[in-house]
Amino acid sequence: MSNQIALHEGLFTWPSSKPQLLGSRCTQCAEAAFPAQPDCRSCGSRDTTIVELGDHGILWTWTIQTFMPKQPYHSDETPETFRPYGVGYVEMPGGVRVEARLQANSPDQLEIGMLMKLDIIPFRTDENGDQKMTFSFSSAGKA
Numbered sequence: 001m002s003n004q005i006a007l008h009e010g011l012f013t014w015p016s017s018k019p020q021l022l023g024s025r026c027t028q029c030a031e032a033a034f035p036a037q038p039d040c041r042s043c044g045s046r047d048t049t050i051v052e053l054g055d056h057g058i059l060w061t062w063t064i065q066t067f068m069p070k071q072p073y074h075s076d077e078t079p080e081t082f083r084p085y086g087v088g089y090v091e092m093p094g095g096v097r098v099e100a101r102l103q104a105n106s107p108d109q110l111e112i113g114m115l116m117k118l119d120i121i122p123f124r125t126d127e128n129g130d131q132k133m134t135f136s137f138s139s140a141g142k143a
């Protein structure tokens, strides 16, 4: 059995049967940020706390990535196995917009305003055989 390890610490609750995206919220003005920030972008306060941003959001905008990203992007994909994928901004319930990979890879599968759900998916396998996990969004039906 390989372990499933978060690709980056602190982006989502992991391991979890119901993962939540993690961000920060300013305790002074309530501005939320993703990824979590030690300083508030809105009021400059250093008084922020880590909060769960939820596991659903609304698709704010999107595009289709049709070519392999440059390094240091590093997955198990090769130019031969690469398949186009969606990239979008998903607006979470607190209002914060999160840039994320989307499971959909065709324009007819994506529509601004649609409800999206958080998925934790394998990104690549490391030298120990562990799966590095990252977050992504897929359609959850009409909002």
Ligand SMILES: [Zn+2]
Pocket: 026, 027, 028, 029, 030, 031, 040, 041, 042, 043, 044, 045
């Ligand atoms: Zn603030």
